[in-house]
Amino acid sequence: MDAMTEKTAHADTVEFYGARVNSRLLLGTAQYPSPAILAEAIRASGTEIVTVSLRRESGVAKSGQSFWQIIRDLGVKVLPNTAGCKTVKEAVTTAEMARELFGTPWVKLEVIGEDDTLQPDVFGLVEAARMLVRDGFQVFPYTTEDLVVAEKLISAGCEVLMPWGAPIGSGRGLNNPYGLRSMRAHFPGIPLVVDAGVGVPSHAAAAMEMGYDAVLLNTAVAKAGDPVRMARAFARAIEAGREALIADPMEVRDMAAPSTPVMGRAVLGQ
Numbered sequence: 001m002d003a004m005t006e007k008t009a010h011a012d013t014v015e016f017y018g019a020r021v022n023s024r025l026l027l028g029t030a031q032y033p034s035p036a037i038l039a040e041a042i043r044a045s046g047t048e049i050v051t052v053s054l055r056r057e058s059g060v061a062k063s064g065q066s067f068w069q070i071i072r073d074l075g076v077k078v079l080p081n082t083a084g085c086k087t088v089k090e091a092v093t094t095a096e097m098a099r100e101l102f103g104t105p106w107v108k109l110e111v112i113g114e115d116d117t118l119q120p121d122v123f124g125l126v127e128a129a130r131m132l133v134r135d136g137f138q139v140f141p142y143t144t145e146d147l148v149v150a151e152k153l154i155s156a157g158c159e160v161l162m163p164w165g166a167p168i169g170s171g172r173g174l175n176n177p178y179g180l181r182s183m184r185a186h187f188p189g190i191p192l193v194v195d196a197g198v199g200v201p202s203h204a205a206a207a208m209e210m211g212y213d214a215v216l217l218n219t220a221v222a223k224a225g226d227p228v229r230m231a232r233a234f235a236r237a238i239e240a241g242r243e244a245l246i247a248d249p250m251e252v253r254d255m256a257a258p259s260t261p262v263m264g265r266a267v268l269g270q
């Protein structure tokens with residue numbers, strides 16, 4: 001990389017609702033073996049935004065306190081989520097409580113429509129997004145790669161979209177690369193974040209190579225044998241994928257093209 005490209009890559013930040021961050025990795029905070037490992041994984045990931053479930057906070061009062069202290073000490077931005085909410089009413093109420101508790105207008109909006117896949121109820125999602133935006137929230141909707149739904153979310157006032165890679169916790173990676181590519185092409189100016197289902201760093205790198213602005217993940221780091229090392233691996237993969245995109249990858253071709261040009265003919269064995 002020449003000095004100029006290096007400078008450009010380093011100045012490469014991303015903006016969500018006017019907040020500019022350097023790291024394109026957003027990290028979930030559930031299911032870590034211990035609060036200490038969670039803190040170390042957050043540090044190793046270099047993330048500047050962590051997503052936090054209100055249910056977890058209010059459910060476990062005591063560990064909730066130390067958890068909140070850890071997040072505060074790390075100085076990262078908090079993106080409260082409505083994880084596990086299945087109705088519009090539940091999601092909106094959870095978002096309102098989260099705003100009060102965490103003091104941020106940001107909300108990662110999940111309205112879950114189905115238990116086996118935990119896929120979004122996109123009808124409820126659009127309705128809840130509309131209500132929350134009207135109420136002053138800055139909504140990060142967990143959605144599918146459906147372009148019609150995406151248009152409706154944008155009309156509702158969402159300035160970021162978070163299509164799923166695969167079902168939450170599945171680790172399957174990018175189930176529908178075609179759909180995700182179409183979405184990127186269709187919304188060139190909207191920050192797009194692949195959220196959920198990412199299993200290994202190469203999945204995250206692939207999302208970045210497609211032109212996604214960031215990746216949100218939780219289980220792949222929290223459930224790794226060594227979450228701290230895995231957090232670091234994801235950070236590097238996301239940087240590599242982003243750098244590759246900026247570097248403008250070669251065209252894919254069907255036929256071979258010799259990478260070593262041959263001039264003349266070698267005369268051997270005489």
Ligand SMILES: CC(=O)[C@@H](O)[C@H](O)COP(=O)(O)O
Binds near residue numbers: 028081169196
């Ligand atoms: C923490 C959170 O917001 C999850 O609901 C998110 O969608 C991440 O999913 P994975 O755990 O599959 O990475």
